[in-house]
Amino acid sequence: IDIKHCRYSYLLFAVSFSLVSGTRELQELIKPQKVEFHSLNFNNTLHWHLGRAAPGDIIYFVQYKKLLKSTPSLPLHRYGQSLWKNKEECWGIREDFCDLTHQTSDIREPYYGRVKSVSAGVHSDWNTSSRFTPWRETKIGPPSVNVTPRNKSIQLKLQAPNSPYTRRRGSKIPMTNYYDLLYRVFLINNMLNEKNKILAYEGTDKVVKIEDLKPEVSYCVVVTTYLPVLDRSSVYSSKKCTVPL
Structure with missing residues (x-):
């Protein structure tokens, strides 16, 4: 009886160990990267x-948190110990991304995000992002550009990219509210090598005139925000072309 009992116990242990080992392996395999x-x-x-x-039936769960600053009511050793919050719209999703724009709207404050996955009832561990501070790390987009031909010149109207945040009346807040921006206008003479971009203007003006151009010659411009x-520059705006009068 003792021998049978020992064999049964060993078999039960082996099965349990195999199940735990297999579950742990699956947890690692499905963990978001x-x-x-x-x-x-x-x-x-x-x-x-x-x-x-990752199998096809995998779903994801997203949380975020904002780091806390030290205050008299929050001792220094508690720095960063805010609670994780669920992102409800990203709780049990199949996509591999989650919009946290409005959860990270204090642009000078640091945040973390984290993700875990679930498949066949098995939960992975959480995987956490690096610290993210929007003001320091966001990329800036190029301005919108409107080009009008003039006498031996072209006139540009530039508009800074907008943030996702709105004023009380609903209009978008431009990125110039958060940064001092410069515009860099590059001129392309289509009679020459298109890769030969000439810096024609750098500054803050919203209306820019490029003069002393040849009439009836096609010119193009691309603009970046700086x-x-x-010390960060946007990608080029879409190319706009015209022919001076």
Whole structure:
């Protein structure tokens, strides 16, 4: 009887160990990878990659938190110990991204995001992003550009990109409310090599005139937004072309 009991106990242990080991392996295989914030003009989205062997029935759960500053009522040793909050719209989703724009709207404050996955009743561990501070890390977009031909010149009207945040009356708040921006206007003479861009203007003006151009010759412009404080430039705007009068 003792021998049978020992064999039964061993078999039960082996089965239990195998189940636990298999579950733990699946937890690691489905755990989201490369969890990071992507941000353009303060549109802040948490992205992640599939686990190393993520099955088709996998779903994701997202949480975020804002780091707390030290105050008299919050001792220094509690710094960063705010509670994780569920992002309700990203609770049990199949997408590999989650919009946290309005949960990270204090743009000078640091945040974290984290993701876990579930498949076949097995929950992975959480995977947490690096610290994310929108004001320091967002990418700036190019301005919108309107081009009008003039006498031996072209006139540009530039408009800064908008943030996702709105004023009380509903209009979007431009990125110039948060940064001192410069515009860099590059001129392309289509009679020459298109890759040869000439810096024709750098400054803060919203209306720019490029003069001394040849009439009846096609010119194009592309414009970038530049942030001196962060030494960061946007990608080029879409190319706009015209022919001076």
